[in-house]
């Protein structure tokens with residue numbers, strides 16, 4: 483095989499309480515990429531459609547992760563990368579992560595899968611670091627493994643795959659403003675009160691347990707973020723109104739997706755997720771903010787060949 487076309491999905495990082503460790507994979511939104519073997523050695527980005535992003539491999543997250551893997555494996559060929567970008571950069575649904583993960587996934591397939599998913603995540607983190615100034619894997623792990631994941635440790639990298647309760651659906655609203663992950667990390671406090679830390683790690687543990695036991699009531703109780711949300715929500719117009727409307731319409735929980743501006747809600751059943759979508763659309767419809775909404779099941783497969 484000399485060429486592969488892939489779907490590289492959007493992802494929701496943090497999942498309310500799990501800053502930098504929890505994430506899940508979305509089914510209906512994602513980039514497409516084509517990765518091709520070439521006789522000429524090296525990594526080249528030959529096409530980018532959808533958004534204006536750098537073609538130089540060293541300045542594009544897809545190129546940086548590809549180069550990290552390429553320099554390590556030193557294969558007897560080169561690679562061309564085409565990016566058909568559907569996820570707006572700075573959206574909070576893992577735009578940079580989809581590109582960083584997609585290039586290494588495609589190269590690995592073309593080389594006969596020499597690397598496991600954890601090693602792919604490791605190389606993808608080198609690309610993600612270009613966008614966020616930090617090697618976090620909470621978008622990359624769900625993109626590569628699918629479903630819900632927990633980054634137990636970033637160094638050495640250790641990823642835990644968590645179960646996905648079958649009735650869980652996500653609703654997303656994406657106000658079309660750009661929030662750079664690097665900037666929304668810069669506003670966070672360096673220290674947090676012990677009482678907040680206790681509440682947050684109780685919620686992370688509870689959420690993990692709830693996913694294992696398909697306990698939707700416990701999912702609802704655990705989907706709270708007392709550490710990050712108070713700072714970041716100020717960057718997102720009408721965040722509190724959206725959250726109140728979503729909870730009133732039956733969502734189990736509602737929080738900032740990744741570093742924002744997207745906001746996600748989890749619901750038990752697709753019907754509830756669609757009712758939630760209707761309710762939150764009303765909030766932004768009364769403003770001049772351009773926005774998109776999505777309803778999706780959780781993507782348990784992750785990146786896939788098309």
Ligand SMILES: Nc1ncnc2c1ncn2[C@@H]1O[C@H](COP(=O)(O)OP(=O)(O)O)[C@@H](O)[C@H]1O
Pocket residue numbers: 535536541542543544565570571572573574575576577578579581582612613614661662663664740741
């Ligand atoms: N292939 C790429 N896809 C998306 N963003 C990229 C890519 N290459 C470089 N970037 C840069 O990464 C930044 C977006 O990343 P980030 O702020 O993490 O957004 P997101 O939250 O959507 O992942 C932008 O500055 C963008 O120019």
Ligand SMILES: N[C@@H](CCOP(=O)(O)O)C(=O)O
Pocket residue numbers: 493495496501502503573574575576577578618620621663666667739740741742
């Ligand atoms: N844990 C990171 C996740 C950033 O996700 P993104 O989708 O906004 O890139 C953070 O919250 O900073």
